[in-house]
Amino acid sequence: MPSKIKPELDNRLRQLLESNNYNAIKLLDEFDTLPRGGWPFFELEEELLKVWRRLTENEENNFIHTANTIILLATQHRFRLDRNGQFVSHHEQSKFEEFKDSVWKKQYSKEFIDLLCDSCFNTDDRKPSKGVILDYCENASKIGYCSGKVVIPNGLPQEEEEVYITLLGVVSQREAGGQKPPHIVVISDIAKDVDDLIAWVVLKELHRLGLVVLRGFIANFYPEKQRARHGRGVLDHLYLPAIPVAKGTCGGGKRPIPYPYEFEGEEGAKNFMAPQDTHFLDGTELLFNICNEARREKQKLTFLCISSLRDIREFTDANPSILPEVAEKVVIQGGYSITNSGDVVPTIKTEGKLAGQMDAANNKMDPDSATTIHRYISQNKFPTVCYTKYAAILTEIPIQLCIDLEATGHVLGKYLRKAQIAMDLEFYYRSLYPKEGEDVFFTQSSYLQYKTSWWKENYHLVPRPDFPDVDKEKGEIIKYLTKLTAYDALAALGASGDDVLSSLDILEFDKASPLHRVIGFAGNKDAGIPPNPVINPAAMAKAIMALTRGSILAAQQHGGRSHGLDGGYMGYRRKNRI
Numbered sequence: 001m002p003s004k005i006k007p008e009l010d011n012r013l014r015q016l017l018e019s020n021n022y023n024a025i026k027l028l029d030e031f032d033t034l035p036r037g038g039w040p041f042f043e044l045e046e047e048l049l050k051v052w053r054r055l056t057e058n059e060e061n062n063f064i065h066t067a068n069t070i071i072l073l074a075t076q077h078r079f080r081l082d083r084n085g086q087f088v089s090h091h092e093q094s095k096f097e098e099f100k101d102s103v104w105k106k107q108y109s110k111e112f113i114d115l116l117c118d119s120c121f122n123t124d125d126r127k128p129s130k131g132v133i134l135d136y137c138e139n140a141s142k143i144g145y146c147s148g149k150v151v152i153p154n155g156l157p158q159e160e161e162e163v164y165i166t167l168l169g170v171v172s173q174r175e176a177g178g179q180k181p182p183h184i185v186v187i188s189d190i191a192k193d194v195d196d197l198i199a200w201v202v203l204k205e206l207h208r209l210g211l212v213v214l215r216g217f218i219a220n221f222y223p224e225k226q227r228a229r230h231g232r233g234v235l236d237h238l239y240l241p242a243i244p245v246a247k248g249t250c251g252g253g254k255r256p257i258p259y260p261y262e263f264e265g266e267e268g269a270k271n272f273m274a275p276q277d278t279h280f281l282d283g284t285e286l287l288f289n290i291c292n293e294a295r296r297e298k299q300k301l302t303f304l305c306i307s308s309l310r311d312i313r314e315f316t317d318a319n320p321s322i323l324p325e326v327a328e329k330v331v332i333q334g335g336y337s338i339t340n341s342g343d344v345v346p347t348i349k350t351e352g353k354l355a356g357q358m359d360a361a362n363n364k365m366d367p368d369s370a371t372t373i374h375r376y377i378s379q380n381k382f383p384t385v386c387y388t389k390y391a392a393i394l395t396e397i398p399i400q401l402c403i404d405l406e407a408t409g410h411v412l413g414k415y416l417r418k419a420q421i422a423m424d425l426e427f428y429y430r431s432l433y434p435k436e437g438e439d440v441f442f443t444q445s446s447y448l449q450y451k452t453s454w455w456k457e458n459y460h461l462v463p464r465p466d467f468p469d470v471d472k473e474k475g476e477i478i479k480y481l482t483k484l485t486a487y488d489a490l491a492a493l494g495a496s497g498d499d500v501l502s503s504l505d506i507l508e509f510d511k512a513s514p515l516h517r518v519i520g521f522a523g524n525k526d527a528g529i530p531p532n533p534v535i536n537p538a539a540m541a542k543a544i545m546a547l548t549r550g551s552i553l554a555a556q557q558h559g560g561r562s563h564g565l566d567g568g569y570m571g572y573r574r575k576n577r578i
Helices: 007-018 024-030 041-054 057-074 096-107 110-118 130-142 158-177 194-209 224-237 283-297 310-318 367-380 389-394 400-407 411-432 444-451 454-458 487-494 498-503 537-558 569-575
Strands: 079-081 087-089 183-188 213-219 245-247 301-306 327-333 336-340 353-356 384-387 516-519
Touching (some): 158 194, 158 537, 183 194, 194 213, 194 301, 194 411, 194 487, 213 224, 213 283, 224 245, 245 283, 283 301, 283 310, 301 487, 327 487, 336 516, 389 487, 389 537, 400 411, 411 444, 444 454, 487 498, 487 537
Parallel strands (some): 183 213, 301 327
Antiparallel strands (some): 336 353
16 A cells, blocks of 8 residues: 655655654654644554664664654654653643543554553563564564555454454465465345344455455345345445355245345435346356356365355256365355264264254255255265354344444444344344244244343343333334344354364364364253353354454445455456466
8 A cells, every 4th residue: 555654754754763863853843744643553553663673682772762753753742751751741631541542542453552652661671572572563564564555444442453463364374375265155145134244244354354255146035136236235335346246046935025124224225235227147157157267267165055045956956066076165054963874963073964954044945955955965075064043142242233333334334233123123023923924933032031131131030020012113122132143144254264263262173174063052951951052152253243343444444455365356366367
């Protein structure tokens, strides 16, 4: 990224940082180009790292001088270090600690701020060693600061920024080992539930960071054209216009009327959906094109199936020999049992036969397709991972994430919050009054237990209060809606690779690569066996929150710029001469 600093000021900054003259004030007096709030972080750190790398242990005064200069520049000369080792302000009403908390910590990493401040002190108990500084420089270089690439979005909480640093470490390890990222094809019923959108947003950020390559999306489930328009609009507003979206099948025998939150409403999807006359390829045609292209490239594909399995079944029925040639892995959100000699094996890994469990919503949409495709996968011995609803329910994501996304002002953030409220109100109502023929996963009591704070706050009271009214207009349940269940987002993150999950402490893997994995078991209440998510649900929740928030913030701050792919799949093709 080109520097925003004027060339003459850029040169003076380098001279200043490399000199022993403490004349930052003069620099500030001569040039008034500093933005309000301080200098752009990545530019300051880039210059700081260049100087720090060249310093030796005997030049400790230069460490102090450099750090002091950076603080002067970054705060527009509001603060300086006095002879007593205290940061003081030229404005008595301003205090450095308050400034750090209210301004800097919203823009810069805590690690950088602490290292910078400690480098101003000439005492052994505060001053970092040359080794500590160089370690930080090396990590910063890996994640793109020194190249001027803006990778980690501004505005992330510290714990979510740490997720990014970990993930970019995985990128570096893959690059060093010559390992390519998974190439992913997604089949999704986007807009049916909020978790579909979260999955797409997470996938976009994994793609931007270079952890996956998105090859295409098929939007299925009635009304499939509407869902394709929705998905096209989502990717366009996430700066991925080159990633194709196709129109899939209706998903099953039923053609339910979509809920209002899916496509309409004041902050609804109509604000970003592709135009009505947009032409979409048929899903089978797009799958055929992607698979043929992958065969020419000798590139394996990961198929991420987070909706009805009708589309992948129809494709394999028509082209039974293609998937065995190109499929590296199939990742499913749903449920299957793994049998070996006729017994169900409740373990994360085994090599038995697959049978789709028909209590999983995505299998219920088209039971025949679910049965057929699980048999096809077993016969061809594709590696699979299945993320079940039990793993998702135990991965508790605070609803505050949706509130924060709405506050960004991004059109997808606003839609996501409005749709989440409307969806949860609808599902709570349907837990007591289901539509005719509708399968309901939650009863009213289980909904309150797993989706809200009401159960924990009220169920133990004597006398126990009445359940909140199910009247959608009254919205009594809204204040208790504290949990977001992101079913599809778990599978989306899981498709990025075992090394990603392991590095984030989500799931540990043995060296042996199992053929099939089930993530999340129901448990057995009668036998006293609690539900087992298999994963670390807290770590999974933190990663999904970081990538969802970061994806929206990056779209606002940096548009389509990416760390390794520079423009999506076409950028990947250019970089790798495909």
